[in-house]
Amino acid sequence: MSNSDFEAARLTVRLGAIAENYRICQRLAAPAEVTGVVKADAYGMGMEACARALAAAGCDTFFVARLEEGIALRPIVPGSRIFVLDGAQPDMVPALIEYRLTPALNSLAEIAAWSAAAREMRTALDAAIHIDTGMNRLGLPGNELATLAAEAGRRLDGLRVVLWMSHLACADDPADRMNVVQLDRFRTALAMLPPAPASLASSGGILLGKDYTFDMVRPGLGLYGGRPQSQRPNPFKTVAQLCGRILQIRRVDVGESAGYGATFRTGRPSTLATVALGYADGLMRALSNRGHGAIGGQRAPIAGRVSMDLITLDVTDIPPRAVELGAEVEFLGDTIALDELAAASGTAPYEILTSFKPRVRRHYVSGL
Numbered sequence: 001m002s003n004s005d006f007e008a009a010r011l012t013v014r015l016g017a018i019a020e021n022y023r024i025c026q027r028l029a030a031p032a033e034v035t036g037v038v039k040a041d042a043y044g045m046g047m048e049a050c051a052r053a054l055a056a057a058g059c060d061t062f063f064v065a066r067l068e069e070g071i072a073l074r075p076i077v078p079g080s081r082i083f084v085l086d087g088a089q090p091d092m093v094p095a096l097i098e099y100r101l102t103p104a105l106n107s108l109a110e111i112a113a114w115s116a117a118a119r120e121m122r123t124a125l126d127a128a129i130h131i132d133t134g135m136n137r138l139g140l141p142g143n144e145l146a147t148l149a150a151e152a153g154r155r156l157d158g159l160r161v162v163l164w165m166s167h168l169a170c171a172d173d174p175a176d177r178m179n180v181v182q183l184d185r186f187r188t189a190l191a192m193l194p195p196a197p198a199s200l201a202s203s204g205g206i207l208l209g210k211d212y213t214f215d216m217v218r219p220g221l222g223l224y225g226g227r228p229q230s231q232r233p234n235p236f237k238t239v240a241q242l243c244g245r246i247l248q249i250r251r252v253d254v255g256e257s258a259g260y261g262a263t264f265r266t267g268r269p270s271t272l273a274t275v276a277l278g279y280a281d282g283l284m285r286a287l288s289n290r291g292h293g294a295i296g297g298q299r300a301p302i303a304g305r306v307s308m309d310l311i312t313l314d315v316t317d318i319p320p321r322a323v324e325l326g327a328e329v330e331f332l333g334d335t336i337a338l339d340e341l342a343a344a345s346g347t348a349p350y351e352i353l354t355s356f357k358p359r360v361r362r363h364y365v366s367g368l
């Protein structure tokens with residue numbers, strides 16, 4: 001990275017807001033333990049900084065997707081529990097043990113591999129066991145659950161089950177019947193199995209209420225400021241702010257075009273501002289002629305196509321003194337919420353957060 005103070009674009013990550021969102025989850029889910037889901041580089045916000053902020057807020061249990069993510073997280077939170085959602089394929093077992101990672105076992109075959117490792121080491125190994133209640137993605141399917149319940153003593157030999165978990169498919173919509181279906185299936189499964197702590201809810205599930213929070217909750221999106229359910233106001237604080245700076249401003253006549261393909265045409269004498277952000281920074285091309293940037297809290301529409309490095313705004317209606325060379329334009333943050341950017345981009349907030357590219361430098365601030 002250069003030593004220059006000038007940065008054309010930056011992603012500011014408010015670590016204080018992540019800590020506050022962790023505490024909000026604690027209030028909503030109490031007395032359940034709140035863990036931190038830091039997979040995918042903490043939803044693009046940077047795993048190391050986010051995990052440290054969460055640990056300082058009292059988080060002592062983390063979830064990652066990949067083994068590699070668990071290995072990277074281990075030195076950052078040396079004493080904490082780290083669950084690996086991908087599970088335990090046989091060739092993952094040695095590294096899981098070496099880095100003291102706890103797999104979320106997804107099948108009888110994975111349970112057998114982990115149990116064999118425990119017997120070989122003549123020690124007990126901790127395990128989470130993921131039960132599929134309707135996602136049909138990861139976790140024990142119904143027939144394997146029945147076998148496990150019938151032969152629990154033998155199948156779980158050498159294992160200490162520290163968590164029974166499942167995952168909701170439709171927690172973003174409290175009216176969806178799938179939520180109660182999965183809750184019922186999870187309760188039925190727990191009643192068949194040896195007692196251990198249980199976890200069903202991610203961010204959306206936390207907002208479904210106390211029936212869903214069990215002993216442990218697994219928020220990701222909410223910690224990073226996302227709105228888990230679109231029908232409700234967002235209880236979480238904004239974490240990410242994406243800004244680019246104005247590189248050029250010009251007055252153009254009626255009937256002029258802007259950008260590749262000349263897809264934008266001025267219907268009046270206009271002022272256009274060219275901003276240093278593009279799809280190579282993670283601002284999606286689908287925003288072409290759809291999204292907005294905000295200057296000093298005022299929205300200006302995107303004029304024409306988003307290109308690799310640049311985006312043009314129609315700033316005709318913004319007071320001229322706010323539109324200065326070098327001024328920062330926000331595309332995500334306090335004015336343009338994550339939801340709004342995701343909707344204009346035609347995707348989910350999860351994909352927006354995990355799309356920011358390395359060219360946009362992350363700035364960590366401790367405040368809210």
Ligand SMILES: *Cc1c(COP(=O)(O)O)cnc(C)c1O
Nearest residue numbers: 037167202203218219220221222
């Ligand atoms: C990603 C993930 C979470 C976190 O979900 P959010 O909707 O981001 O809160 C929780 N549990 C599992 C199994 C996941 O894959």
